[in-house]
Amino acid sequence: MGELPLDINIQVVISRICMAIPAMAIPPVIMDTLEKKDFLKRRPWLGGPLQVGLVGFCLVFATPLCCALFPQRSSIQVSRLEPELRARIHQQTPGDEVVYYNKGL
Structure with a gap:
């Protein structure tokens, strides 16, 4: 099989890194804010599902946007x-x- 040009490999790496950044940056900030407030103190069982939902929400938007970078x-x-x-x-x-x-x- 032929080898892909280097610029295509670089584009793949950049777009995949950019896809992961929102899911790794936004949910921790939101969760930190919610943990300091009464919301999660009264409902500690909601932490896990909320984190999964936030990561999923970020990926729903980050994936198509990062595929469209190139x-x-x-x-x-x-x-x-x-x-x-x-x-x-x-x-x-x-x-x-x-x-x-x-x-x-």
């Missing part, structure tokens, strides 16, 4: 593709040196 359509040199695919592309369109693909989500 363009979905990308390009790659034909010479960097697998030999079978390279041969098929040269057979169909001999002059093409760059192909475009949808990275998907």
Whole structure:
């Protein structure tokens, strides 16, 4: 299998880090505030479900936003593709040196 260009690997790392940041930063701040108030002192059993809900809420918004950080359509040199695919592309369109693909989500 062909190796992905370095910039695509960097994009994946950056987007995955950015996806995790809200879920790791926002719920602790909210939980700390709620633990200082009477709300969680009177209902200590609510701490776990509330944390899970906050993390889930953050991930619902962070995941699509971070997937949209980089363009979905990308390009790659034909010479960097697998030999079978390279041969098929040269057979169909001999002059093409760059192909475009949808990275998907």
